[in-house]
Amino acid sequence: MTSKKDIKNKPDAIDYYRRAFLKRLGITAAATVGATSAHAAWGGKTLGDAFADFFQQHYQRMSAQELQETLNRIERKAQQQYGVEISCTDTPPLEGVVFGYAINVSKCKGYRDCVEACAIENNLPADIRYIHVLEMNEGSTSLELADRYYEHEMVPVEGKYYLPVQCMQCDNPPCVRACPVEATWMDSDGIVVVDYDWCIGCRYCMAACPYAARFFNWTRPKLVSERINKNTNYFGNRPRPVGVVEKCHFCTQRTRMGRQPACQEACPTGARIFGNLLDPNSEIRYVLENKAVYRLKEDLGTEPKFWYFSDR
Amino acid sequence: MLRLLSVIIAVAIPCILVAGEADSGQAAQRYPEAPAFTVQPRNEQPKFNDCSRCHEEGDTDPEPRRLKTRHVREIDHGGNRFWCLTCHDGDNIDFLRTSSNENIDFDQSYLICGTCHADRQKDWYFGGHGKRVSGWQDERVILACTECHDPHKPAVEPRPPKPHTAIRIGLERQEHQPPATSQVWNR
Numbered sequence: 001m002t003s004k005k006d007i008k009n010k011p012d013a014i015d016y017y018r019r020a021f022l023k024r025l026g027i028t029a030a031a032t033v034g035a036t037s038a039h040a041a042w043g044g045k046t047l048g049d050a051f052a053d054f055f056q057q058h059y060q061r062m063s064a065q066e067l068q069e070t071l072n073r074i075e076r077k078a079q080q081q082y083g084v085e086i087s088c089t090d091t092p093p094l095e096g097v098v099f100g101y102a103i104n105v106s107k108c109k110g111y112r113d114c115v116e117a118c119a120i121e122n123n124l125p126a127d128i129r130y131i132h133v134l135e136m137n138e139g140s141t142s143l144e145l146a147d148r149y150y151e152h153e154m155v156p157v158e159g160k161y162y163l164p165v166q167c168m169q170c171d172n173p174p175c176v177r178a179c180p181v182e183a184t185w186m187d188s189d190g191i192v193v194v195d196y197d198w199c200i201g202c203r204y205c206m207a208a209c210p211y212a213a214r215f216f217n218w219t220r221p222k223l224v225s226e227r228i229n230k231n232t233n234y235f236g237n238r239p240r241p242v243g244v245v246e247k248c249h250f251c252t253q254r255t256r257m258g259r260q261p262a263c264q265e266a267c268p269t270g271a272r273i274f275g276n277l278l279d280p281n282s283e284i285r286y287v288l289e290n291k292a293v294y295r296l297k298e299d300l301g302t303e304p305k306f307w308y309f310s311d312r
Numbered sequence: 313m314l315r316l317l318s319v320i321i322a323v324a325i326p327c328i329l330v331a332g333e334a335d336s337g338q339a340a341q342r343y344p345e346a347p348a349f350t351v352q353p354r355n356e357q358p359k360f361n362d363c364s365r366c367h368e369e370g371d372t373d374p375e376p377r378r379l380k381t382r383h384v385r386e387i388d389h390g391g392n393r394f395w396c397l398t399c400h401d402g403d404n405i406d407f408l409r410t411s412s413n414e415n416i417d418f419d420q421s422y423l424i425c426g427t428c429h430a431d432r433q434k435d436w437y438f439g440g441h442g443k444r445v446s447g448w449q450d451e452r453v454i455l456a457c458t459e460c461h462d463p464h465k466p467a468v469e470p471r472p473p474k475p476h477t478a479i480r481i482g483l484e485r486q487e488h489q490p491p492a493t494s495q496v497w498n499r
Contacts, residue, residue, distance in 0.1 A: 010496055017483075027420040104440075104441075107441075109468065109470075109471070111473050111474060112473045112474035112475070113472055113474060115474060115477070116474045127478050127479070127480045127481060129476075129477040129478075132477060148476065148477065149476045149479070149485055150473070150476065151473075151476065152472075152473060154470035154472055155470060155471065155472070155473045156470060168425065175396075218480070234477060249321060250399075253367070254450070257447075258447040258448065258449035258450060259448075259449055260444070260447055264444075265488055268441070269443075269460065269462075269468065270441070270442050270443030270455065270460070273439065273444075274442070274450075275439075275448045276448060281347045282347075282439070282448070283347075283438070283439025283440070283444065286438040286439050286440055287439070287440050290435075290438070290440060291440060309437040309439075311432075311435075
């Protein structure tokens with residue numbers, strides 16, 4: 001990862017001239033086609049933006065200036081597609097932080113408040129939810145018998161318990177190894193992020209993920225303009241393009257600024273515990289050291305940073 | 313041996329008296345080594361400071377009985393072994409009183425809960441129970457026990473769930489068919 005960052009800072013004459021040429025080409029083309037044809041011809045974008053989108057680099061190879069231009073372009077795109085003025089930032093991972101999550105299974109009552117809060121926070125279309133609350137049979141850990149579409153008047157139901165699953169932010173993520181174009185990787189704070197603009201939509205990562213935590217945008221996300229969360233992040237909740245894979249990112253737009261993820265904030269029972277695994281005084285460390293914690297499908301060796309425990 | 317015991321008592325009694333007389337509404341923390349925290353304040357809510365509007369100092373009848381006026385009628389907690397003054401301070405009705413005779417305010421109600429629920433209380437101090445309302449990096453602000461559990465009826469009530477995930481357009485939900493085997497891994 002460091003080697004790629006070094007490349008970013010090296011002046012590369014050929015690359016520079018190629019870029020300058022393409023830029024000029026874009027400007028001349030835009031000038032010849034004329035600003036009036038901006039509406040439909042390039043997907044609602046100006047020709048310059050369409051060009052820049054096409055030639056956008058991998059996140060880790062972008063210079064600071066290129067990244068800033070990209071963020072501005074993302075904001076312009078949201079304005080064109082949804083008519084909202086979002087602010088898109090890039091928040092790098094914090095030093096000395098590795099995020100971890102723990103869920104108290106005996107406190108989760110299956111209300112699905114986290115699911116809803118997550119959808120609102122992360123600008124999710126109706127057919128994608130990062131969190132699924134599984135209704136499990138008491139005394140069983142069988143995921144095959146779990147029901148994620150339960151409908152009841154009241155929860156919790158007798159004889160059932162509830163197991164929320166989402167991206168486990170594995171420390172040995174199989175999805176990352178499956179990606180043929182390195183559009184997804186684990187950042188230094190342990191969050192597995194997706195560069196939506198570099199993703200080619202092959203969905204290998206979805207097949208590789210044993211937790212079914214990755215989701216595909218079959219269409220351009222159908223978002224309600226009034227309900228779009230305007231505080232967005234490059235790896236987080238910015239409106240996604242069509243044909244890319246997305247997943248839970250521990251709310252990078254919040255957690256990298258010191259806030260709690262939306263699901264933790266929404267949980268009415270306090271079953272969700274989020275924190276820094278490297279801080280010995282953190283709540284998550286207390287849970288890991290004092291509770292009988294377990295992880296899902298541990299035998300696969302994916303090393304999830306997502307634990308479950310119960311009070312009993 | 314007897315002398316040692318009397319020394320202990322002689323030391324202990326003034327401690328208890330000091331604690332009882334303090335009337336500051338604050339008492340010592342049970343786990344000073346726990347990460348620093350503040351409880352989201354509940355004192356300011358008028359609902360918890362209203363008792364003295366009717367009760368003057370010292371006019372509380374300590375006799376357990378069924379109350380007729382604006383009180384909690386049923387105490388569905390601890391199998392009917394509690395009476396108001398188990399937790400509330402009869403002499404100073406806007407405060408609570410622990411079993412070790414400490415006078416505390418409603419923000420420190422967790423000290424009373426821990427008298428019986430000691431394991432939970434320890435978890436709560438260290439972050440294994442309860443809810444943190446501040447950011448993971450900020451100063452630790454947590455909810456008091458009574459924020460979620462009504463002390464007069466502590467069980468959390470069932471509630472309707474939020475809608476489930478939409479099924480992808482064009483697909484239908486498949487009825488769940490549990491396998492007919494009784495293998496250990498299928499239970």
